Amino acid sequence: MSNNDNPQPTGELTIQTIAMPADTNANGDIFGGWLVSQMDLAAGITAKHRTPGRVVTVAIDSIIFHKPVNVGDIVGCYSKLVTTGRTSMTIDISVWTVTAITHVQQLVAQGRFIYVAIDESGRPRPVAPI
Numbered sequence: 001m002s003n004n005d006n007p008q009p010t011g012e013l014t015i016q017t018i019a020m021p022a023d024t025n026a027n028g029d030i031f032g033g034w035l036v037s038q039m040d041l042a043a044g045i046t047a048k049h050r051t052p053g054r055v056v057t058v059a060i061d062s063i064i065f066h067k068p069v070n071v072g073d074i075v076g077c078y079s080k081l082v083t084t085g086r087t088s089m090t091i092d093i094s095v096w097t098v099t100a101i102t103h104v105q106q107l108v109a110q111g112r113f114i115y116v117a118i119d120e121s122g123r124p125r126p127v128a129p130i
């Protein structure tokens with residue numbers, strides 16, 4: 001069996017939680033906005049680890065939802081700092097679930113978040129380069 005038959009998460013497990021009934025949409029699946037907020041939190045944690053102090057999301061470059069998430073699934077956000085600019089950090093987040101019933105692990109979403117380090121006045125401040 002090749003690795004492609006059993007893909008595994010890469011990056012650092014930054015947030016792990018369980019999808020709850022309160023997080024569902026009208027279809028009964030988990031609401032995409034809830035998942036985006038988990039991804040944004042994970043990217044924010046990675047940005048703060050890189051550059052302690054205030055950081056903000058300036059852009060979400062892309063998000064892809066590959067599969068629906070169901071109530072009871074274990075949701076893990078894996079983070080990878082891709083690059084830094086003068087004041088910005090680009091962070092890739094992939095979301096993997098372990099399904100409640102079958103315990104299958106699968107990639108459900110991916111996104112790229114840009115964070116900016118800011119000072120007390122909300123102005124961009126330098127980050128250390130990779």
Ligand SMILES: CC(C)(COP(=O)(O)OP(=O)(O)OC[C@H]1O[C@@H](n2cnc3c(N)ncnc32)[C@H](O)[C@@H]1OP(=O)(O)O)[C@@H](O)C(=O)NCCC(=O)NCCS
Nearest residue numbers: 056057058059084085086087088089114116118122123124
């Ligand atoms: C983030 C913020 C401080 C940046 O201020 P700004 O005046 O645009 O600052 P700059 O033009 O100097 O850009 C700062 C960095 O952000 C990057 N940036 C700005 N807009 C961007 C965009 N749309 N996409 C990607 N990167 C962007 C710049 O390239 C720059 O990166 P670098 O220093 O590494 O080269 C300001 O836009 C802001 O406060 N936005 C609101 C953030 C927020 O509230 N987020 C939460 C939303 S709920």
